Amino acid sequence: MIRNHLSTIIITIITATLGVIAAISFGKMHHPEELFPGDGLTGKVMLSDYFEGIKGTNGDTEVYLFDSGVEGGTALVCGGAHPNEAASFLSTVVILENLSVTCGRVFIIPRLNNSAFTCSDPMEGFPASYEIPTKSGTRRFRLGSRVTNPLDQWPDPLVFSQYPSNQQLSGFETRNINRSYPGRPNGNLTERIAYAIVQLIDKEKVNIAFDIHESSPEVPIVNVIVYHEKYEEVAMGAILGLEMAGLQFSPETSPKNFHGLSHREWGDYTNAIPFLMETSNPSMGRLRGRTDVDLVLRGYCDNYKKAKETGALRIAYREETGEPIAHRVGRHIAGVVELINSYNLYYPDNQIVIENLPDYEMIMEKGVGEFLNN
Amino acid sequence: MKTRISTIVTILILFFAGSSLLAQKFEQPVLISSAGQSADVKLVKMLAQRQDLNATTVLMAKSEDLTGFKTLVIVPGFSSKGLGAAGISQQDELERVRSLINAANDLKIPIVLMHIGGNARRQGQSDSFNQLVADNSKFMLVVKQGDEDGFFSSIARAKNIPLTLVEKIAESAEPLGNLFK
Structure with a gap:
């Protein structure tokens, strides 16, 4: 009898301890990482x-403004629509x-779907966080x-009826911001x-807007x-400019009949010129x-090397180097810069001139951490 | 001696045949179309404009659209977004391209293949379009990355089709323009 009680007490204590450890770890997801905007803010x-x-x-989020004070156009750069896409947030x-x-x-909106930063995807085994060494410490x-x-939003319907198109999607997509515009x-x-x-976008008369994403190597919509x-x-114009700089991007037209995505609805419902990029x-x-931090940051995976070698699928994966975070962030930043350059050529009366962003080679050479403040 | 003479004759024949193919000129106006609905065709449209070509782009050109054109430029490459935007399946697109090519062949309109999408428009679902267009082309202009495995080179060799390889998309503008000069 006493023995039975003792084992119950021990199991309860172990369970409670594990629960507290998990709760502390899970609670950390609700603590936003500090950001250190540059002097131009x-x-x-x-x-x-x-x-x-x-x-x-939890859907409310910071919007940062860099205003030159010189009359011109307005850009919006958004990262973190899908917070499991590390280079999306980090590029921003x-x-x-x-x-x-x-x-x-x-x-700039770094955490577009702030609520989605407070949890990770179940059953995927993703690490909850990753660290980047910087000049003055680790972030x-x-x-x-x-x-x-x-x-923050529960339960999901069995079928998500996208507003206002009534397009039917999986119930899970009802919490996907890039199906909700x-x-x-x-x-x-x-x-x-x-x-x-x-x-x-409407009130600030945004002229050009970016939605930065990442995707699986086997998905056709990559790079x-x-x-x-x-x-x-x-x-x-931007794709040709990027190619001259050694970065290949494929153009993809936004399908008119696929609703809720930024590149479709921002273009249909606002005056902004929308672009979505994927690495x-x-x-x-x-x-x-x-699935660990090394895979998130180094982006090297033998399975993808083997898959590419079979030739059965188009796999956007570099066998020798993998897809490291510096490469992914460098591509995104180069894309933003070149699209703004191209925009300026076509809209010379409403220019946006940006400076001081590291180029692809600099990021590849020095790493992302070199360009993070602390 | 007899062997030497036949070798020299063969070389000369190959040289002149090759020269005539290399010097092949195409006529304007030009119809530009896609095979696989990748947006690469929009880049080719821009390159053609920069070369002042008398060109019209019809993404889903059909045989009746060939009327009045003297050259057909086809840009192969699969895009799920492009097919989705067009509201058609890969099979529908293959059928359309096949009948367009057949009509061009019947009308003696030469086909130029322009593959500029590199490895992003290779293998997987793209190669059925690449193969179909390459097999029926009279000239191929390809960005090198798309031919890393010799896919286009081997078709060019087997079918004696002139092939120009360029490093970058932007570098394909001039050879494209030269085809019509």
């Missing part, structure tokens, strides 16, 4: 300043911490989920965040610039092996 507001319906929720952070603007304005960044935290003021949290972003058909020439991230793929 002129203002910081919250996304809820553009739509009150997300105020006080590098831009935030280095950018200076000499003509026009640039808005920790969260690796979140593709979708809004279910604690243009959003609606009385919708679920993800739709309200999407609505707030569209309000920002691409997705563009809205109205702004084909800006995309093509190849082996830690996100179905063929990946052990």
